[in-house]
Amino acid sequence: MQNLSEKKLKMDDVRKLNIKAVIIGWLVDTVGTFIAGIFIGIIAGILFTAKGIPPERLEAELTGSKTFLNLLLFVGFSFTFIGAYTAAFIAKTDEIKHAFMVGILSLVTGLLFTAIASPAGPSPFLISLFVIPFAVLGGYLRKITKKRAEK
Numbered sequence: 001m002q003n004l005s006e007k008k009l010k011m012d013d014v015r016k017l018n019i020k021a022v023i024i025g026w027l028v029d030t031v032g033t034f035i036a037g038i039f040i041g042i043i044a045g046i047l048f049t050a051k052g053i054p055p056e057r058l059e060a061e062l063t064g065s066k067t068f069l070n071l072l073l074f075v076g077f078s079f080t081f082i083g084a085y086t087a088a089f090i091a092k093t094d095e096i097k098h099a100f101m102v103g104i105l106s107l108v109t110g111l112l113f114t115a116i117a118s119p120a121g122p123s124p125f126l127i128s129l130f131v132i133p134f135a136v137l138g139g140y141l142r143k144i145t146k147k148r149a150e151k
Helices: 004-015 019-050 055-063 066-091 095-116 124-150
Strands: none
Touching (some): 019 055, 019 066, 019 095, 095 124
């Protein structure tokens, strides 16, 4: 059983969480991934059409293309990194904790989008495996760049 001082410490940790920073970081990730995905989809559609693939087959070709899906995954992970860095920057303290929270929100969002998307979407295993490390890496980068700037 925890004593009162241990419970107070845990509540202090929760209070230190800058919810605004986490939400902004998550929005950077989600909106950035969405806009980049649309842009990449348009370019891929143009390239596939230029190869002579009829418009009615574009969706099947794109969702069947491992290269296209892997590119979208990489872009998503990159925006998770950027969003987590943004959250850590705004929070100014506990950079990795804030980045981790962005990773958790991004993981949930990614899994929800994957569940809604076609069965050819990215593997939930890949999302689960990499999204949080990319987020933590963003927070870590902010932490070390902050330390260098302070010197």
